[in-house]
Amino acid sequence: MSWLPEDVSTFGGEIDRLFYIIYYITGAAFILVTVLMVLFLVLYRHREGRRATYTHGNTALEITWTVIPAIVFVSLSFMSVSTWGKIKAHAPPADVQVQVTAKQFNWEIVYPGPDGKFGTEDDLQVDNDLHVPVNKVVHVILKARDVIHSFFLPNLRLKQDAVPGRDILVWFEAVKPGKYELPCAELCGFGHSGMRGWLYVHSPEEYAKWVQETWPQK
Amino acid sequence: MSDSVTAQAHAVPAHHEELGFWRTYVFSTDHKMIGRQFLFLGLFMLIIGGLLAMMMRWQLAWPETEIPLMSWVPEPYMYGGILPPPTYNAFFTMHATIMIFFVVMPIMVGCFGNFLIPLMIGTRDMAFPRLNMLSFWVGLMSGLVMLSSFFVPGGPAASGWTAYAPLSAQAAFTGVNWGQHLWIISLILLGISSLMGSINYITTIVNMRAPGMTYFRMPLVIWSLFITAILLLLALPVLTAALAMLLFDRMFGTSFFLPAGGGEPLLWQHLFWFFGHPEVYVLVLPAMGVTSDILSTFSRKPIFGYHAMAFSMIAIAFLSWVVWGHHMFISGMNPLLGTAFMMSTMVIAIPSAIKTFNWLGTLWGGSIRFTSPMLFALGFVSNFLIGGLSGIFMASTPVDIFIHDTYYIVAHFHYVVAGIIFALFAAIYYWFPKMFGRTMNEALGKTHFVLTYTFFNLTFFPMHILGVGGHMRRIYNPTQYDFLQPLQGINVFITMSALLLGLSQLPFIVNFIGSLITGKKAERNPWQANTLEWTAPSPPPHGNYDAIPVVYRGPYEYSSPEVKEDWLPQNRQLGTEATAARAH
Ligand code: HEM
Numbered sequence A: 001m002s003w004l005p006e007d008v009s010t011f012g013g014e015i016d017r018l019f020y021i022i023y024y025i026t027g028a029a030f031i032l033v034t035v036l037m038v039l040f041l042v043l044y045r046h047r048e049g050r051r052a053t054y055t056h057g058n059t060a061l062e063i064t065w066t067v068i069p070a071i072v073f074v075s076l077s078f079m080s081v082s083t084w085g086k087i088k089a090h091a092p093p094a095d096v097q098v099q100v101t102a103k104q105f106n107w108e109i110v111y112p113g114p115d116g117k118f119g120t121e122d123d124l125q126v127d128n129d130l131h132v133p134v135n136k137v138v139h140v141i142l143k144a145r146d147v148i149h150s151f152f153l154p155n156l157r158l159k160q161d162a163v164p165g166r167d168i169l170v171w172f173e174a175v176k177p178g179k180y181e182l183p184c185a186e187l188c189g190f191g192h193s194g195m196r197g198w199l200y201v202h203s204p205e206e207y208a209k210w211v212q213e214t215w216p217q218k
Numbered sequence B: 001m002s003d004s005v006t007a008q009a010h011a012v013p014a015h016h017e018e019l020g021f022w023r024t025y026v027f028s029t030d031h032k033m034i035g036r037q038f039l040f041l042g043l044f045m046l047i048i049g050g051l052l053a054m055m056m057r058w059q060l061a062w063p064e065t066e067i068p069l070m071s072w073v074p075e076p077y078m079y080g081g082i083l084p085p086p087t088y089n090a091f092f093t094m095h096a097t098i099m100i101f102f103v104v105m106p107i108m109v110g111c112f113g114n115f116l117i118p119l120m121i122g123t124r125d126m127a128f129p130r131l132n133m134l135s136f137w138v139g140l141m142s143g144l145v146m147l148s149s150f151f152v153p154g155g156p157a158a159s160g161w162t163a164y165a166p167l168s169a170q171a172a173f174t175g176v177n178w179g180q181h182l183w184i185i186s187l188i189l190l191g192i193s194s195l196m197g198s199i200n201y202i203t204t205i206v207n208m209r210a211p212g213m214t215y216f217r218m219p220l221v222i223w224s225l226f227i228t229a230i231l232l233l234l235a236l237p238v239l240t241a242a243l244a245m246l247l248f249d250r251m252f253g254t255s256f257f258l259p260a261g262g263g264e265p266l267l268w269q270h271l272f273w274f275f276g277h278p279e280v281y282v283l284v285l286p287a288m289g290v291t292s293d294i295l296s297t298f299s300r301k302p303i304f305g306y307h308a309m310a311f312s313m314i315a316i317a318f319l320s321w322v323v324w325g326h327h328m329f330i331s332g333m334n335p336l337l338g339t340a341f342m343m344s345t346m347v348i349a350i351p352s353a354i355k356t357f358n359w360l361g362t363l364w365g366g367s368i369r370f371t372s373p374m375l376f377a378l379g380f381v382s383n384f385l386i387g388g389l390s391g392i393f394m395a396s397t398p399v400d401i402f403i404h405d406t407y408y409i410v411a412h413f414h415y416v417v418a419g420i421i422f423a424l425f426a427a428i429y430y431w432f433p434k435m436f437g438r439t440m441n442e443a444l445g446k447t448h449f450v451l452t453y454t455f456f457n458l459t460f461f462p463m464h465i466l467g468v469g470g471h472m473r474r475i476y477n478p479t480q481y482d483f484l485q486p487l488q489g490i491n492v493f494i495t496m497s498a499l500l501l502g503l504s505q506l507p508f509i510v511n512f513i514g515s516l517i518t519g520k521k522a523e524r525n526p527w528q529a530n531t532l533e534w535t536a537p538s539p540p541p542h543g544n545y546d547a548i549p550v551v552y553r554g555p556y557e558y559s560s561p562e563v564k565e566d567w568l569p570q571n572r573q574l575g576t577e578a579t580a581a582r583a584h
């Protein structure tokens, strides 16, 4: 099964691993229940002369099929917690910072410029093109101007709603240079479909060159 | 209180004086007529909701091409049969709203709740018949208000059935003004209608059960409607309050949800999902109840683990108040809350697992009759299995980061919510003889099942694959995205299956209308079932029973060794000889 898009982030592997664990567990449950169901439907179809078994249940069996799913579900929760904490709660220190403001129907991307500070003269603002270096921790400060949008990078397994009135910090570290799509994933109006940008992940040299060429110079 | 209500109900004479046409068919206070009215309302809305879905699917497979037969729709709603983006958004908003609030709720809760509760607990009518009538008429008004929004300038609401603020809170954001107002007003009306219904259901079940009908002798479908009514009673006021706030934001410039005025967009989501998650159980519990009853009847076997079935519904009634945050993992809510909601969501999956296993246990050792209702009930179980398992993926917070707001979610909720349609059909095929006094055609019923089951799965299963590929939900044109290009073939496949799924409903329409007019006259108990409704005539007269039945046992005594036949009605008194046999 390789329906998942290529993963180029540092934490994407953990998400995919959880996905596959759940996939195998639920797949097994699905096969078990379906096979039993089909089997019962065939074995116990109505035939003249045979009477159905008269039973109201079986406590031991019922306890078993309550406890086993309970254990599985609780274990899945615990497995999920550490990955969730890593992605959400413990962002590593930033190498690069950008501000992304979502608005109907564009991503407004602001780079801090050579002084490294936002809200100063040398900020660079462009629509929809997000340039970052490879193997560096990128912090994105996510804002929204009008309605809720959602910052979605399928290849980085990253999605975060951008909510008006809030600054939300998300981070990622891309491990492979390339050009990746950045769609909006939350309904934001009639132009929602087609609201997208691009993430350019550059090698260090390319990134330096891009900074050189596009950022305002000191 | 309990005594006086019961006494009053029992005092109603079994055979009424003739009521005129209006009092019998239109302004009826008879729970069975009100049930039928809800059924026709729901089936009519199902056609509209279904046609909207077909048009959306056309757009997704062959974007911006002319939809057959639709070139008559005026601009700007369509351009020569081509759907523009604002209309697409309006369509998915109305599709979901109609299916949830005007198809599944009116049929599963309104129709079967009304029809079955008095008949199955053994009473003559609802506790408050006039309130019941009012509940239908307010419900109908709500439906008309919702449909009228198709005809106002700007078209109907286009902010999704979830109506996330600020998108829904200011006309400028969607370009829809009156359509969204009417959507809000309609749902407030529907809330009032359901509130009246649920008060009625709860009162009737608590106070008016026939002698001997203890709580744990009630059929599971009654249990499910009881819990549903309680959930509705507690959840709807929250939605109504949120809708009122939204209407105030839109009409009077308050800023409950608008940050510019000091409001909080996430407040809407918390309120909406605090209602919304119990709501999904409102939709699914009656389907589970119906399925339990039908599986038991046609396996000719007691339901496996009756008490576990009832208690798992009671557990759901409590747990469904503490899981709403699983819709908001990536909304910007505190990540610690995300963890808490993941835990509670994993816990609420346990009762669903229990129910599935108990259904399997019911089949085990049965003597299974593959009638149309049975086939549809089995279809529900099979769909619910897939929908329940896909829920586990989304419950895991890290996995949900990726699949939230993709077609994976669309697949999940169609397996559970659209899967309810299987229970809905099962219920119609099962109770049609009682409701209309005529029998439906089995061959057409089975054809309907085979086609529906096949194309349902061919339509919705591939949506999981789209979702895993990252395909966002609620997008107008997937071909606008480079990374979705390889998935477009799946979209075409889904659309063709969906169109065939739509066509597969023709045997049902023919069967339903044909049987109403020319169906064979039904006996009292065509399925040889145990519950009380089958002891009344088909269809039952005003007042239901000649004499109020007395209940001696639970509803699922099939193949009991106490009797020769393989069924043993709840109200059949066994002779002393059988009682003695039981003592051994
Ligand atoms: C087995 C237990 C279930 C689990 C673990 C589960 C889990 C979830 C989760 C986590 C979500 C949110 C996903 C997201 O938006 O990212 C969700 C969405 C949804 N679920 Fe379930 N679910 C379960 C059963 C059900 C049932 C029984 C129903 C309805 C009858 C249902 C109906 C829905 C609907 C309608 C949505 C989507 C709402 C929307 O965003 O429009 N689910 N489910």
Ligand SMILES: [Cu+2]
Residues within 6 Å of the ligand: A102, A103, A105, A148, A149, A150, A184, A185, A186, A187, A188, A192, A195
């Ligand atoms: Cu957007």
Ligand SMILES: [Cu+2]
Residues within 6 Å of the ligand: B276, B277, B280, B323, B324, B326, B327
């Ligand atoms: Cu939920």
